[in-house]
Amino acid sequence: MSNLISFTDKGLYCVQGNFYIDPWKPVDKAIITHGHADHAYLGHRNYLCHPYTKTILQLRLGDNNYQTLEWNEIINLNGVKVSLHPAGHIIGSSQVRLEYNHEVWVVSGDYKVEDDGISGQFEPLKCTTFITESTFGLPIFKWKPQEEIYSNIINWISKNKENGKTSVLLAYSLGKAQRVLQAIKETTQTIFAHGAVFNLQSMLIDDGWNLTPVERITPETPAELLKGTVVVAPPGADGTPWMKKFNPYSVGVCSGWMQVRGNARRRNVDAGFVLSDHADWNGLIQTVKETGAERIFVTHGFQSAFSRYCNEQNIAIAAEVKTQYGNEDEEAVQENVKQESGI
Template identity: 45%
Template sequence: MLATHESANGTRQDLIVLTDKGLYCEAGDFYIDAWKPVHRTFVTHGHSDHAHDGMGEYICSPTTEPILRWRLGEQNIRPLPFGTPIRMGEVQVSLHPAGHILGSAQVRVERAGEVWVFTGDFKREPDPTCEPFEQVRCDSLICEATFAYPVYAWPSTMQEVQRVLHWIAHCREQGKAAILYAYSLGKSQRVLAGLDGRLDAPVLLHGAIARGVEVYRQAGITLAPTELVSEVPPDTDFAGRLVLAPPSAQDSAWCRRFRSFEQALASGWMQLRGNRRRRNVQRGFVISDHADWQDLIDTIDQSGARRVIATHGNTDALIPYLQERGIRAERLRTAYGDEEEAVE
């Protein structure tokens, strides 16, 4: 649990504390991204390490609602528009865009002028598939630290999309299919948005990705044309065709239908060549749905927070860096983590 701190009125409990069920705000009697069943939780976004089954009530952004219904089935979901404050007990709560995936939100909690913000997963790079990140001022910031090392500095997405196009052309010359592994929610749609109007054939989709693509299209996001691999005749010539699949499909029996192919992975971890070798892929494209080091530092600086609590990643470099700059920084161990197939 996060420590209590001293106020002018004596010892005062932190607005957001860690419990065995998730982050909890006692003053408002709600959880944030709870990982065990609770009566009420705010959900920052639809990835499976943040959105879990069995909650009494889910509060999320309107564009996250259809994602939760897709992933969790029929639930008691209360959509809350971005920037709309609601009163819950002693606190005022509002959601603000996190820029991570469609509908992703930061949670702002205020009591008597004291403001806490939980970023959830976030990125600052402009992305046509989700609402743009909004900087929120606060006193205490709980932020992710997935790529909290200076070595992580992202190239532009369009630069990486151009590299994907060159790879597809290379595979066509070699008579091979180009299988690109990308997480089924967020990453795949981002790749498809970047490729819109730039291919001469529809992108072939693994079945696990198709539903997420449809959710994004229904939200009005423009994506490249697609078709299901399962609906393509088995005698199709796959040379030079781009195939999108989740990382869990790598080297599976499903891949054999393409006969000859190369494999690639879209992930921030591809910034380091050693990770590409460990993943056993021919190409790696540096496309991440998280903030890189500089965007993380800029977000902390611009928040104005005097206290930073880092979670969901490695904080070995971040915490000493912030402490040297006079910021009270600490680590928070939560159950959030990279999903098996996410490869963020």
């Protein structure tokens, strides 16, 4: 079995096709799986991505040489057949399928298997080699149906209203925020948002997405107007002076990391809702099996635990790969998980 993709200090490199996938250093040709900052960097000469991702990249990276490819559309790059397929992670997120010399490689990027109604239904692809994330690659991470989580969030908002508190929901501005906003749109007449959430939500609505509109919070927004309302903000807003305007308020974090007992307490928040844009333990195993891959490479997350399990269970020949995907916040929480899990 050949190595159609090499793991370099710039990123995942397809030697035959002469292009990179989600490189973290400037390259000539980059295929981008999705618009999150750890997968989409500034400085590449040429970008190839799904049309939905192009809109996001234009907002985040500005004007560049973008080429788009619809899901299931095939192009030929130096003899390598390349196509994009839904990853279900966030809007526009795609897996990259490469076919060359009777071998099929799939780079999944980030993915989740439950259909959130916005990001596209994840599509398992048959392949000989599969490159998978493992953000939540431990058995403790098993998600409940999203509708159950949404119901819990709505009930929490109702209780806060009864107690005269503003509900501040912390969710990543790209991906999580869109899901949360759709889930809570009937809870209040106006949903207020941090500028980072407002900018992305407004851009997506302008691009034709039927998403929940929000009102931006500015320095001029009267504090009285915000009392007892619902506010959606990125995690980075927590603990900043920006939050003072909402007093009295209750903070809820929407994150898969809330699965671990104690993370809500460590972050000093009032509620934790286990809502993730990544596959859980069962989803990762299910996906690897469905690909039928003989070999898998495991990137960011709990690579060691997940690859070891795949090898021990004879699911596939698994190996760990070091990349620059993931972020510092995730790494800090992972340390807490390791301590509680004894790994």
